[in-house]
Amino acid sequence: MGGQDKLDFIIKNGTVVLKNEVRVLDIGIKAGKIVQLGEELDGGNAAALQDAAGLTVMAGMIDVHVHLNEPGLGEWEGFETGSAALAAGGCTTYVDMPLNGIPPTVTVNALEQKLAAAKDRSYVDYAIWGGLVPGKLHELIPLHEAGVIGFKAFMSSPGDPSEDAFREVDDYTLFEGMKIIASLNKVLALHAESEPIVAKLGQAMRAEGRLAPADYVASRPIIAELEAINRALFYAEQTGCALHFVHISSEAGIHLITQARGRGLNVTVETCPHYLTLSAADLDRKGAVAKCSPPLRDASEREKLWRAIAEGRVDMISSDHSPCPASMKEADNFFDAWGGIAGAQSSMELVIGEGHVKRGLPLTLLSELLAAGPARRFGLQAAKGEIRIGADADLVLIDLNKSYILEEGQLYQRHKHSPYIGEELHCKVTATYLRGQKVYGEDTGIGESKTGRWVR
Structure with missing residues (x-):
């Protein structure tokens, strides 16, 4: 690939949930879309990398x-x-x-x-x-x-x-x-x-x-x-x-x-x-x-x-x-x-x-x-719902080995009541990406940019 084809972002080494199989793959993202799926994509050909080793990557x-x-x-x-x-x-x-x-x-x-x-x-x-x-x-x-x-x-x-x-x-x-x-x-x-x-x-x-x-x-x-x-x-x-x-x-x-x-x-x-x-x-x-x-x-x-x-x-x-x-x-x-x-x-x-x-x-x-x-x-399948080439890079990283007790202070909704407070959840969302942009991280919380769009 030449310099003009440089990817915006690669998520590496994640256990990726595809339509019919689950595989360890890298996901190459450009202009908000998934453009490459493969083993060991060239990290030098991306502006940014995220190592997802040990994590499961699913469609949002x-x-x-x-x-x-x-x-x-x-x-x-x-x-x-x-x-x-x-x-x-x-x-x-x-x-x-x-x-x-x-x-x-x-x-x-x-x-x-x-x-x-x-x-x-x-x-x-x-x-x-x-x-x-x-x-x-x-x-x-x-x-x-x-x-x-x-x-x-x-x-x-x-x-x-x-x-x-x-x-x-x-x-x-x-x-x-x-x-x-x-x-x-x-x-x-x-x-x-x-x-x-x-x-x-x-x-x-x-x-x-x-x-x-x-x-x-x-x-x-x-x-x-x-x-x-x-x-x-x-x-x-x-x-x-x-x-x-x-x-x-x-x-x-x-x-x-x-x-x-x-x-x-x-x-x-x-x-x-x-x-x-x-x-x-x-x-x-x-x-x-x-x-x-x-x-x-x-x-x-x-x-x-x-x-x-x-x-x-x-x-x-x-x-x-x-x-x-x-x-x-x-x-x-x-x-x-x-x-x-x-x-x-x-x-x-x-x-x-x-x-x-x-x-x-x-x-x-x-x-x-x-x-x-x-x-x-509901007619969103052209861009949403699956990890595949051409789809929006709407992705979630999940740690299947991390259980935790939900606490009120972890909730982002306006009113902090939920029947799940005090319950053990058996996995943890560690990051959420909308069209390749990180909107939530376990360590960083919710991002600042509200980039959600109306999908007609």
């Missing part, structure tokens, strides 16, 4: 389910702190959800406000979900044209009763919305819980004074998840709409979705680290910091989810990072505490630590769930 996580709460509710999180936490956890691209912001992203004007809030304030790349809500069907095509990655709808109440908040869909809006979204070749992401079931059970629990964590779990049973999945799949068969089911908590739910795919439906499923590492029994010990919906299930259900992952029946794992001020987790009863787990920074370490270090699942499978699967589903 693509987290398609995060709530960063801007505009309007930035005091809950915000793009700056949320993206810092994601970067420290090995995530290089995230997709921000349309609710828990005021206004929610259900109009082009609201999208523009969100993009303005994100501009020059994100440490890693991002895309934006639009929302499907009653009374706004006419906004779907303009949002599509403005660049949203897909649409999100709630089949149960999102929990905020105020007029300007995100609303759940009625059946008419869901069916008509699916027709429009199908015509746009976009994906509809669904929070699948039956509102009639969970609302009635919740009312009954409150009326009986049953307000403990176990009562909350009982008020949102797996059957509520299954009923909503079945209804949405039925509508999808009539409309041809592509669906993505978010945060599925049960193996039975995954079974329904994979059965539908076998019938030819265009449908994918995600689960979350909290369903894979915690159980309903943890709620008594941890309290509302571990409250979410659907709720944590029992330990046997957790094992069934891992079995579904090992069998290749889950398409991706996302954080569902849903932060709030700590005061909102404090309530006289469990039903009144805000539901949402703030875990963005821990997702990759939880999945790799629990899935590979402890359970022996292949790193290639876990990389598919964390990066390649999300990239492919």
Whole structure:
């Protein structure tokens, strides 16, 4: 190579997780792209070197389910702190959800406000979900044209009763919305819980004074998840709409979705680290910091989810990072505490630590769930999701031999509560690179430059 072909950067001697194999390789990077993969690349031909001997190098996580709460509710999180936490956890691209912001992203004007809030304030790349809500069907095509990655709808109440908040869909809006979204070749992401079931059970629990964590779990049973999945799949068969089911908590739910795919439906499923590492029994010990919906299930259900992952029946794992001020987790009863787990920074370490270090699942499978699967589903695969020549150099270095106890002071998110504080994580992210630029280092912390871009 001549001097004009000098590389910007080489990561040397890392154990590199490729699509179908894991090999010790050097990675040559130029202009933010992976341009060489090989053994013993010429270090003299690079402006900078990073020795990754003893470390595992993976494609950065693509987290398609995060709530960063801007505009309007930035005091809950915000793009700056949320993206810092994601970067420290090995995530290089995230997709921000349309609710828990005021206004929610259900109009082009609201999208523009969100993009303005994100501009020059994100440490890693991002895309934006639009929302499907009653009374706004006419906004779907303009949002599509403005660049949203897909649409999100709630089949149960999102929990905020105020007029300007995100609303759940009625059946008419869901069916008509699916027709429009199908015509746009976009994906509809669904929070699948039956509102009639969970609302009635919740009312009954409150009326009986049953307000403990176990009562909350009982008020949102797996059957509520299954009923909503079945209804949405039925509508999808009539409309041809592509669906993505978010945060599925049960193996039975995954079974329904994979059965539908076998019938030819265009449908994918995600689960979350909290369903894979915690159980309903943890709620008594941890309290509302571990409250979410659907709720944590029992330990046997957790094992069934891992079995579904090992069998290749889950398409991706996302954080569902849903932060709030700590005061909102404090309530006289469990039903009144805000539901949402703030875990963005821990997702990759939880999945790799629990899935590979402890359970022996292949790193290639876990990389598919964390990066390649999300990239492919949401049209980012040209540049993201894999370590290969021509892809963005979005990389994470992980020490599989380093376990540690998570402490509050290590968290970058705005509000330092997490159900994983005090827990042992079985691997450690040591560095994260976005397009070849280091955005996080274990020793140096988060970098200064916020170079994250909007990915349309």
